[in-house]
Amino acid sequence: MIKVGIIGSTGYAGQELVRLLIQHPEAEIVWYGSRSYIDKPYADVFQNMFRIVDDVCMDDNMEALANEVDVIFTATPQGLCASLVNEEILSKVKLIDLSADFRIKDVGVYEKWYGIEHKSPSYIEEAVYGLCEINREDIRGARLIANPGCYTTCSILTIYPLVKEGLIDPNTIIIDAKSGTSGAGRGAKTANLYCEVNENIKAYGVASHRHTPEIEEQLGYAAGYPIVVSFTPHLVPMNRGILATAYASLKENVTDADVRAAYEKYYGSEKFIRILKPGVCPETRWVEGSNYVDINYKIDPRTNRVIMMGAIDNLVKGAAGQAVQNMNLIFGLEESTGLDLVPMFP
Amino acid sequence: MIKVGIIGSTGYAGQELVRLLIQHPEAEIVWYGSRSYIDKPYADVFQNMFRIVDDVCMDDNMEALANEVDVIFTATPQGLCASLVNEEILSKVKLIDLSADFRIKDVGVYEKWYGIEHKSPSYIEEAVYGLCEINREDIRGARLIANPGCYTTCSILTIYPLVKEGLIDPNTIIIDAKSGTSGAGRGAKTANLYCEVNENIKAYGVASHRHTPEIEEQLGYAAGYPIVVSFTPHLVPMNRGILATAYASLKENVTDADVRAAYEKYYGSEKFIRILKPGVCPETRWVEGSNYVDINYKIDPRTNRVIMMGAIDNLVKGAAGQAVQNMNLIFGLEESTGLDLVPMFP
Amino acid sequence: MIKVGIIGSTGYAGQELVRLLIQHPEAEIVWYGSRSYIDKPYADVFQNMFRIVDDVCMDDNMEALANEVDVIFTATPQGLCASLVNEEILSKVKLIDLSADFRIKDVGVYEKWYGIEHKSPSYIEEAVYGLCEINREDIRGARLIANPGCYTTCSILTIYPLVKEGLIDPNTIIIDAKSGTSGAGRGAKTANLYCEVNENIKAYGVASHRHTPEIEEQLGYAAGYPIVVSFTPHLVPMNRGILATAYASLKENVTDADVRAAYEKYYGSEKFIRILKPGVCPETRWVEGSNYVDINYKIDPRTNRVIMMGAIDNLVKGAAGQAVQNMNLIFGLEESTGLDLVPMFP
């Protein structure tokens, strides 16, 4: 059994990690970290876990934790993981960071978009960007995983094959993304109250959202050169789910068959990526509770653009599920172990 | 492997059966019955099942089906199961009926409340009421299971120990129940459109809902004499979940300890019934997607009433989960096989 | 024009007062009080008011305010109004308090249920309970109005005629109430976040909610003797609306005609109370945005109980609308002035 510690287990992503890991046949959670709820029974915070989890919440002591577990997940705000990590810890345990601290290779870009100083820049180079379908081989040998962001997972996977194959002009990419409200976290903010979110849709972080450089970096690797994209997130009155609607201009003479072939080439044998039948649009409800990414596209001959669409559950493939997928890869397990979750509808 | 056929697999309860059974280690669905979608791929109806279920929908031929499977689930409107069942079928397969056809022992009561003629009254006597925590032993040997209704499962389990132990006056029972909208089915009715249900709460079927006699019959067995109750269902703008808030007058000198002891006596070792800590109210979100029943109560010394509260997922413990639990019992499996579902939140 | 000051204008009830009063032909808001947002433009807090309200938020100085306005509305947490009121203020302005401070005549009951000391008990006797349909005459001459609570308005109006006419046994009354989430206020609490409230229903404050003694006091006046009731509130995932489902045992030989006659006697000529056609259940959506109370009942001959149902918009008839109705009465205006709001659906 892999012994697991979670720092930040009482946020939405942390709790989803718990849900997945207690159903994982090869893992065992031994540390429920939560600075806000130290000594409180975990199931008092999340009543769904009553009679399932008996543990109490522990503090954030990563050094102590490193002696007790095989892998640490940090599901905490940006900055925390970078402030705690050190060589001794990395020599003892694997670290899968769900925050943004190690996702961006250029520390200057990180510091500019996140507005904070990076406390451990020396580990950025080593960290592997844990987008399993693309970086699978590097992940297997990693000590430190930068688990991708929710919007970025959905956006990159939706667009990647067309950039990689050179079918679209990457600098025409516009991503209009829509997220359920669990993506906003469990902090007590007026803006996230039920009556403020319900019966509303809004854009936010327009031309300034922090997931933008992460998308650009990864798609830039696929393109082979730096690119810039437009990325606009929106808040949707639902609990879970991200839908990315992405637009790009097709290169000359690209056909529908070319586009489908590109998706098939990269994802045809991927378990968690479902390329839908022609004409079927991804919907977040069909992936809810699961690790699937549903993807499809439509070519508009009038504008010569392709509209690419992808849907994920932001808490699973966009956070906890992908983190477990990374853990499975690192520890040499079948990649889908504990992730055979059938989407729950309605 | 138990071979399973489902008649009515494209309603909400039928689809939930599919979700549970494809994750069940000892069962295999070989017949996806759906009169409305014959020959259509099942995953075209429920896109969540894409690449998980490859079968096409079949018709409702119970006789043909009886030759191919070990157990048939009927998740169809009342009247259908009773019109199809016969001795030959029951000699070949087990039958778990999710409709109301065999729940009520007095055929006159059934015909009065449901307003239809019962086509197979001769099987009513044999049918076992499949409320597992109460009728476990009878279920094991049954050929024909009447799977309880969603409201009734929640209401009966919430109240049962106090009636059984004689702590309350059964004729003072008032059940005010609230259900998510999946309980209204997948039929295309104006009243169930998004904009009609959203931002609204209403009572319906006041003093006339068909689950009333079912509750009365079962609680009457517990009391040892016939009883009448008030039962009022309400429609809540959410997908899943039933909350029953039940009121009754305590018999003289009944203490809080007596009430808790009664719950512990009947449910203390039940896997799927969670008696919550004192002061914690059941909430539907904490059981969503799972087979749990969360129960608690509060005594009001000012009125000498006890307020009993129970929460279930109407599609799991209130329908498909309980049906699988019944199947497990009939086939001698561990009762919780395939039902170790951790509630999903948020 | 009646000059109006609002203390607590940036809560949900306060903002609803603003919405109603800026559409009121005889009133003018001159003071938007909000301790939390002093000097901030009101329309920056509530963007719906952009280009409609140009004022900035002011502090809570009731003494200063008393010199500038004809009427003060306090839409603040309990305790504040009682701590600010004094004879000089009441000699200058009318005061309509939307909090609970002056609703309960017995200060001991208030202090017990609210757990705070009452700072101005000497004004309790004078205060008039502002349930317009019942206390209309007393309201006209009042200086200090205790605007009723949201649950209480709905509960009392739903039950009152049957108690007043002696058709039910008041001590058998059980009120199961359901409220939209705006009733929980605009404070930043984890429990009221979108993802915590959405897809859930729960009871809270069981056998201990503060609106209980208020209901008991008012219905006790109608009965002519003290009564106790069971009252259980529930939180519903919707913005607005309260539905009260109330149960009581009918006195001997009471007929359906008697019950209907009682409702007609008290409400037949009331503009804001709509007694629905037989068989039609009140639904919160049909009163949303308006000052209406929709009421109906069903007699259950099997249990000899009557099920009474009432629906209001908690922010209008349950708070701001009723407050304006009280203002109209005090200032000798047509009672419905500014309240001819057609319910908005969907």
Next chain:
Amino acid sequence: MIKVGIIGSTGYAGQELVRLLIQHPEAEIVWYGSRSYIDKPYADVFQNMFRIVDDVCMDDNMEALANEVDVIFTATPQGLCASLVNEEILSKVKLIDLSADFRIKDVGVYEKWYGIEHKSPSYIEEAVYGLCEINREDIRGARLIANPGCYTTCSILTIYPLVKEGLIDPNTIIIDAKSGTSGAGRGAKTANLYCEVNENIKAYGVASHRHTPEIEEQLGYAAGYPIVVSFTPHLVPMNRGILATAYASLKENVTDADVRAAYEKYYGSEKFIRILKPGVCPETRWVEGSNYVDINYKIDPRTNRVIMMGAIDNLVKGAAGQAVQNMNLIFGLEESTGLDLVPMFP
């Protein structure tokens, strides 16, 4: 008083027309047309209108209706208005058509996108596109108004000034629009059931939605030459509201000040268009129930694109409110008569 007849008064747009017109000081509804509910009391269909509207539903006889009213609103599926209109009718009454029949000047484009034959092409030329802020003068003298679509109203108004002033390249316009579910109508379709829409977001009609040519035609007039745009609608789990997020490449050297000046030039004195403060994103909740259009933009210097955002209530400015605005213009009333609706929140 303007006598009004409504054909199609029991759809969502029709009912909203009723809500607005019964609060309109200069209009009186004398014909509630509804083929589905002939002879049924209107308030039995929409219970919010109980005791407000006493009329029963009438059939769709436009010829009879033309003799009784001054203006007819048709809130019916495409094709119906075109099949009923004739010269005699237009000689007697004004006709405001909320369907698409007369919005598109090129009948071939209409027939191609809508897939039906146009029954009255001879009136297309005469019909005035009723987007009040842009075509105000033509509307005043019109007999036949083509009331704009909901998505188109929002999209065109959001983008118009920048096209008109030549600040953006119109052929780079990408509109990603999100609509509440009332836009899908009141027909009983499985896809619009509560449980199908709730907790989900999806695109639909990708590269094929019928509002596309309407947007292109109107923005083409502004540009002075034909253009093509990408338009993708999405269905959001909320009752009301449309948000359009539109992207376009700025022409060289266009500054933020240029963009703001363009908006101010066209909308600075428009009552119903609110250009928000810099940095504030439009949200549908802030216009709910009102005729407002909230608009803002953000320039992204990294991509040299402008992101334009607009929010409306689809049933008001996107349908019934704009229809009333057109009626006011035609009959020489103050344009905002009956439309001074303060947005309702929450």
